[in-house]
Each structure stands twice: as structure tokens, then as C-alpha cells.
Amino acid sequence: MTVFKTFLRIINKNKIILIIQTIILLLFAGFNMQANENGMNFVASKPDIAIINYDGDEKLTKNLIRYIKDNSNIIELDQEKNQINDALFYRKVNYVIYIPKDYHIDFINGKSPEIKVKSTGDYQASFAEMIISRYIKVANIYRKSITDEDDLISKINDTLTKKIKVEITSKLDTTALERASFYFNFESYSLLNCLIYVICLLLSIFNSERIRKRTIISSIDYRRHNRILLISNYLYAFIMWLFYFILGCILIGEIMFTMHGLILMINSFIFTICATTIAFLIGNIGVKKDAISGMTNVIALGSSFLCGAFVSQAWLPDFVLKIAHLFPTYYYIQTNDRLKMLENFDFNSLQPILVNMMMMIVFIFFFIILTDFLMRRKQKID
Numbered sequence: 377m378t379v380f381k382t383f384l385r386i387i388n389k390n391k392i393i394l395i396i397q398t399i400i401l402l403l404f405a406g407f408n409m410q411a412n413e414n415g416m417n418f419v420a421s422k423p424d425i426a427i428i429n430y431d432g433d434e435k436l437t438k439n440l441i442r443y444i445k446d447n448s449n450i451i452e453l454d455q456e457k458n459q460i461n462d463a464l465f466y467r468k469v470n471y472v473i474y475i476p477k478d479y480h481i482d483f484i485n486g487k488s489p490e491i492k493v494k495s496t497g498d499y500q501a502s503f504a505e506m507i508i509s510r511y512i513k514v515a516n517i518y519r520k521s522i523t524d525e526d527d528l529i530s531k532i533n534d535t536l537t538k539k540i541k542v543e544i545t546s547k548l549d550t551t552a553l554e555r556a557s558f559y560f561n562f563e564s565y566s567l568l569n570c571l572i573y574v575i576c577l578l579l580s581i582f583n584s585e586r587i588r589k590r591t592i593i594s595s596i597d598y599r600r601h602n603r604i605l606l607i608s609n610y611l612y613a614f615i616m617w618l619f620y621f622i623l624g625c626i627l628i629g630e631i632m633f634t635m636h637g638l639i640l641m642i643n644s645f646i647f648t649i650c651a652t653t654i655a656f657l658i659g660n661i662g663v664k665k666d667a668i669s670g671m672t673n674v675i676a677l678g679s680s681f682l683c684g685a686f687v688s689q690a691w692l693p694d695f696v697l698k699i700a701h702l703f704p705t706y707y708y709i710q711t712n713d714r715l716k717m718l719e720n721f722d723f724n725s726l727q728p729i730l731v732n733m734m735m736m737i738v739f740i741f742f743f744i745i746l747t748d749f750l751m752r753r754k755q756k757i758d
Contacts, residue, residue, distance in 0.1 A: 386578050387612065393573060400566065423470045423504040426453045426463065436480035439529045440511060443536060444473070447507045464496055471495045471504035483515070484525060511536065552631040553716045559628060560640050560712045561685045563620050564705050567648055568676040570616055572655040575609050576668045579659030609652055617648040636715050639729065646736045647708040653743035654704075660747055679703045689713060704739040707732040 425448040431437040444450070451469045453460055463469045474492040476482075482489040491508065495501035511532070518531045582605060621641060625632045632640070654675070663671055680686055682696055683705040689697060690713075700706040711732045718725055 386581065387574060390574060390577065393570070421500070422448045423500040423507075424449045424451050424468065425471045425473060425504050426451045426460065426469045427473050427475065428453075428455055428460075429475045430477045431475050431479040434480040435525050435529060436483060437475060439532065440475070443511050443533075444507060448504060460494065464494055467496060467498075469496075470498060470500040473508065480525070483519065484523065484528070486519065488516075550716065552628060553636060556624070556628045556631055556636065556640060557712045557716050559624050560644055561709050563624070563644065564647060564651075564683075564708055565676055565680040565685050567616060567620065568651050568654070568679065568705070569672055571613055571648075571651045572658060572675060573668060573672045574612065575652065575655035576659040576663055576671070577665065578605075578609070579656070580663060580665045580668065583660070583662065606656075609656060610649075613648050613652040617645055620644070635721055636718070639715055640712065643708060643711045643729075643733060646733055646740075647704065650704045650708075650736050650740050650743070653740050653747070657743045657747045657750070660751055679705045682706075684709045684713070704736045707735040 425444060427441055427444065427450065429437065429441065448471075451463070453463055453469065453472075460472055464472065472494040474494075476489055476491070479489050479491070491512070493505070493508075495504070514535050515528070515532050518528055518535075522528045522531060621644065624640075625637075628637075631637055658671060658675070679700075682692075683689070683700045683703050684692060685705065689700075689706075689709060692700070697706075711729050714729055714732075718729075
């Protein structure tokens with residue numbers, strides 16, 4: 377009981393660090409969720425286009441202008457060159473179209489008259505170019521078989537007014553899954569930081585020469601002492617995992633009570649055990665109390681940057697990902713990222729996720745065996 381009380385006193389003494397890590401997690405998660413909401417709100421926009429018409433009020437020309445008006449914002453400009461250039465420079469218009477004289481006659485006769493343009497070169501200008509290109513392509517197709525201007529205009533309009541019905545068959549809430557993925561990815565940093573710091577601090581105190589000698593001469597069995605210490609570490613890890621999971625349910629919402637949420641929970645739990653074994657290994661190496669903070673930052677920050685906790689793995693260079701394979705965080709984050717697009721929960725789709733979880737379990741046993749080897753060696757030396 378004395379060991380457990382000491383463990384609680386150490387946690388209470390370092391509660392500020394734990395609170396700071398939780399606040400950082402909340403801030404980053406909240407910021408990302410707000411960014412996702414803004415990014416998912418699509419608002420259709422129309423480019424600003426100015427039309428300089430040298431062909432008069434001819435039927436085909438008027439039809440082209442009408443189509444452009446229906447799909448853009450028409451800006452009235454004088455035909456003076458300097459005014460047009462100034463309007464483009466100050467982004468009053470994105471695209472300027474020059475319809476040449478005798479355009480309708482030359483087009484019907486198959487001469488392919490050139491429509492000159494000026495643009496700002498931005499995405500709105502590209503959109504304007506797509507509008508013009510669509511009309512001209514459709515008109516060119518019908519012009520080869522139709523010579524009557526009225527029939528040609530009718531066919532062009534019939535084709536351009538047709539709409540394609542798009543049906544989304546996927547029922548995935550990609551926005552919520554994106555939020556969940558980011559939250560749990562960033563959680564890996566917070567968990568590693570909190571677990572390594574507190575557990576290493578605890579072990580540095582209990583492994584100090586004065587405390588170790590007092591433990592040896594006390595009535596408590598040394599094995600029982602170590603067992604209580606280990607249980608305390610895992611209990612602390614479980615409380616941290618449970619707290620972050622409940623926090624995730626509050627921030628993310630209903631998605632946490634689906635199959636996606638269940639897998640995220642299991643994946644996070646396995647990683648928490650793995651992070652605890654890492655902390656236990658580092659704590660038993662004999663890291664000095666003053667060096668714990670630096671060691672924690674190097675391992676937690678280093679693995680998080682390399683494995684994609686802060687920047688998506690899709691954006692990381694190949695050589696960085698090859699190095700990341702050496703860390704369990706990589707497999708944890710890869711599972712979270714895969715879940716964003718997972719719709720069917722059959723064996724084939726779950727196989728990569730199961731492989732990632734097995735890799736983390738392999739790391740757990742590796743760290744346990746390595747810790748046991750180091751402790752036995754240390755006891756022999758002592």
C-alpha cells in the first residue's frame with residue numbers, strides 16, 4: 377500500500393504537466409475540427425468575366441453570351457486596353473473574352489474562328505476557361521452535321537442544359553472519421569509524453585540507491601514490491617487511456633459508438649500498453665531525474681513527427697516512413713488513417729488493421745523481454 381500511495385503522491389505532484397498535455401490535445405483537436413467544418417462547407421462560386429463583343433447581336437453570338445452569363449458574373453468594362461488590364465491586375469475580373477467580328481458566320485462555315493482571351497491565371501480563370509471550352513466543344517460537334525443556325529443553337533442548348541444525376545452510395549461520415557483520426561493520432565503524443573514522464577519519474581525515485589536499500593531491508597517482499605509497482609503503472613496507464621477515450625467521445629460524438637469507434641478504442645488501448653512498456657523500459661535503464669524531461673520530449677516528439685501524428689503519413693517522404701517503421705506509433709497511426717476510408721468490415725478489409733495491431737503486440741513483448749533482461753543484468757551487477 378505504501379508503494380501505491382507514493383505513486384499517487386508523485387502523480388499529484390506532477391498534475392500540472394498532465395493538465396497541460398490534456399489542454400494541448402484539446403486545443404489541437406478543437407482547431408482541427410473547426411478547420412474540417414470550414415473545409416467541408418462547399419459554396420459554389422462563379423468567375424467574373426468581361427465580354428468584348430465585336431460580332432454584334434447575331435443569334436449564335438448572343439447564345440454564346442447568354443450561356444456565359446448563366447454560368448458566371450458578367451462585369452461591364454470599357455473596351456479601352458488600359459482599363460481592361462487594370463481590371464485584371466486588381467482582380468475586378470478573372471477572364472476577358474474577345475468575340476471577333478463575323479464570328480457566327482465563320483463558325484457555321486467551319487473556319488474555327490479564334491476567341492481571344494485574357495486571364496488572371498488563378499483558379500477562377502481556369503473555371504471560366506472550362507465554361508467556354510465546354511460550349512465550343514459541343515458547338516463544334518453539332519456544326520459538322522447541322523448548317524441551319526437556329527437548329528444548331530437548339531441542339532447546343534439542349535445538350536448544355538442536361539444535368540447528370542450523381543448518387544452517393546457510400547454512407548461513411550467522412551468528416552467525423554477525419555476528426556476521430558486526427559484526435560487519436562495526436563493522442564499518441566499526449567499518451568507517450570504523460571506515460572513516459574510520470575513512470576520514469578516514479579521509477580527513478582524507487583530505483584534510487586537510498587530507496588532501493590530501504591526496500592531491500594524492509595519486511596516487504598522485493599517481488600511483491602515490483603508487482604505492486606508494475607500494477608500501479610498499468611493502472612495509471614489505464615486511467616489515462618480511459619480519460620482520453622471519454623474525452624474523445626465528447627469531442628467526436630456518435631462515431632465513437634460505431635464499429636469504427638470500437639476499433640479506434642481497441643487500437644488506442646493496445647498502443648497505451650505498448651507506451652507503458654516503453655516507459656517501463658526507459659525508467660529501468662537508469663535515466664537521471666534531471667534528464668527525464670529531455671528524454672520524454674525526444675521520444676514522444678520524435679516518434680510523433682516521424683510517424684505522422686502531426687503531419688499525415690501521406691505527406692511524409694518515403695525515407696521518413698521507412699525510419700518510422702521502427703516505432704510502434706507508425707502502426708497505430710496507420711490503423712487510424714485506414715479507418716477513415718473503411719466501409720466494409722470483412723476479413724480482407726480488416727487484415728491490414730489486424731497486422732498493425734499484431735505489430736504493436738510484438739513491440740510490447742519485445743520491450744517486456746528487453747526490460748526483464750536489463751533488470752536481471754542490473755541485479756547481477758548489484
